[in-house]
Amino acid sequence: MKIAIVCYPTFGGSGVVATELGIALAHRGHEVHFVTYRQPVRLELLSNNIHFHEVHVQEYPLFHYQPYELALSSKLVDTVKMYGIELLHVHYAIPHAYAGYMAKKMLEEEGISLPMITTLHGTDITLVGKHPFYKPAVNFSINQSDVVTSVSQSLKDDTLAFFDIRKEIHVIPNFIDKRKYTRTSENCQRHLMANEDERIITHISNFRKVKRVQDVVEVFYRVQQEIPSKLILVGEGPEREGAEHRIEELGITDRVLFLGNSNEIEHVLCFSDLFLLPSEKESFGLAALEAMITKTPVISSNTGGIPELNQHGVTGFLSEVGDVDDMVANALVILKDDATLQRFKEQAYARAEQFDIHHILPMYEAVYEMAYHTGARQTPSLG
Ligand code: GMT
Numbered sequence: 523m524k525i526a527i528v529c530y531p532t533f534g535g536s537g538v539v540a541t542e543l544g545i546a547l548a549h550r551g552h553e554v555h556f557v558t559y560r561q562p563v564r565l566e567l568l569s570n571n572i573h574f575h576e577v578h579v580q581e582y583p584l585f586h587y588q589p590y591e592l593a594l595s596s597k598l599v600d601t602v603k604m605y606g607i608e609l610l611h612v613h614y615a616i617p618h619a620y621a622g623y624m625a626k627k628m629l630e631e632e633g634i635s636l637p638m639i640t641t642l643h644g645t646d647i648t649l650v651g652k653h654p655f656y657k658p659a660v661n662f663s664i665n666q667s668d669v670v671t672s673v674s675q676s677l678k679d680d681t682l683a684f685f686d687i688r689k690e691i692h693v694i695p696n697f698i699d700k701r702k703y704t705r706t707s708e709n710c711q712r713h714l715m716a717n718e719d720e721r722i723i724t725h726i727s728n729f730r731k732v733k734r735v736q737d738v739v740e741v742f743y744r745v746q747q748e749i750p751s752k753l754i755l756v757g758e759g760p761e762r763e764g765a766e767h768r769i770e771e772l773g774i775t776d777r778v779l780f781l782g783n784s785n786e787i788e789h790v791l792c793f794s795d796l797f798l799l800p801s802e803k804e805s806f807g808l809a810a811l812e813a814m815i816t817k818t819p820v821i822s823s824n825t826g827g828i829p830e831l832n833q834h835g836v837t838g839f840l841s842e843v844g845d846v847d848d849m850v851a852n853a854l855v856i857l858k859d860d861a862t863l864q865r866f867k868e869q870a871y872a873r874a875e876q877f878d879i880h881h882i883l884p885m886y887e888a889v890y891e892m893a894y895h896t897g898a899r900q901t902p903s904l905g
Pocket of ligand 1: 534537539644646728803808
């Protein structure tokens with residue numbers, strides 16, 4: 523199939539999922555065209571069946587806001603016509619589903635049918651999308667999609683609660699490609715980060731308020747009082763500065779390493795002993811899944827789609843949002859001795875394997891078929 527994928531090209535989870543999906547589809551023989559404003563960060567290699575089309579927005583003094591949706595829908599129309607695209611998959615509803623719908627309508631005028639799949643990722647529903655400024659347009663474009671998918675049952679429930687949706691929403695969880703995680707504890711150069719007797723605790727996010735980075739710092743501060751540890755923080759965002767101040771205030775700057783945005787996620791996770799994800803809201807928690815496939819157990823909040831991934835007492839622990847005391851106690855349980863840590867590591871890995879791409883890709887292919895040949899309305903099931 524010739525598939526156009528629209529996504530955010532940045533470090534966010536939705537862009538990562540879209541990019542990894544596109545790469546996997548190309549390996550399966552599909553022709554994939556990414557249409558976005560910059561080459562997606564994880565899209566390193568273009569090939570004869572992976573193409574990238576850049577959306578340009580012309581600066582014009584009259585425009586206070588540059589009309590990205592207009593440029594995107596025009597680019598989609600051109601790309602579909604030029605390459606004979608058969609299907610459009612947009613990731614993150616705002617504004618991609620809206621621009622996709624416009625492209626679909628323009629093409630319809632020319633007798634070209636373009637089935638559209640919209641994948642809901644999280645904040646497009648739970649934070650931004652339900653804001654009254656956007657809600658009618660988001661509601662409309664979800665309903666106009668031929669097939670709608672969400673990355674967790676929790677996000678599906680939220681979408682049905684916040685919007686007036688007349689479409690079936692198919693849950694297709696996020697995934698990892700375990701073949702890409704090849705490092706082992708022997709070859710990941712752990713000694714560069716910590717001493718033998720220290721545990722390594724990691725947090726990866728876009729440092730937005732919803733991630734509760736302050737809880738990461740508080741949990742770490744109290745854990746390292748009991749067990750010698752280092753904290754590695756990966757990512758950039760508005761909450762980073764506050765976290766830096768707090769770390770200085772607590773006098774633990776020598777125990778914390780900020781790595782900024784990184785394409786070396788696998789390397790960082792390879793030497794990690796524990797992953798912290800205390801988010802306020804999280805539709806799935808792809809970063810936790812990436813941690814788990816590198817045998818890193820997860821201490822997380824019990825919110826959104828996280829409990830669909832992180833199993834309490836098995837792959838890590840779940841605590842109520844903001845319950846730092848409970849997170850510290852749970853972290854200490856996992857880190858207290860090597861045998862317990864090893865058990866959690868193996869259990870985290872076993873759970874993550876259930877989300878390997880070879881289980882999930884067929885689910886996307888099934889909904890593509892569904893959109894292409896409208897009719898069947900069954901949700902494909904995992905495994
Ligand atoms: O919040 C982020 O980490 C970025 C955001 C995005 O849209 O890129 O992530 C959302 O989509 C990811 C991929 O489906 C999910 O794994 C994240 O849980 C979700 N973030 C939130 O719901 C806050």
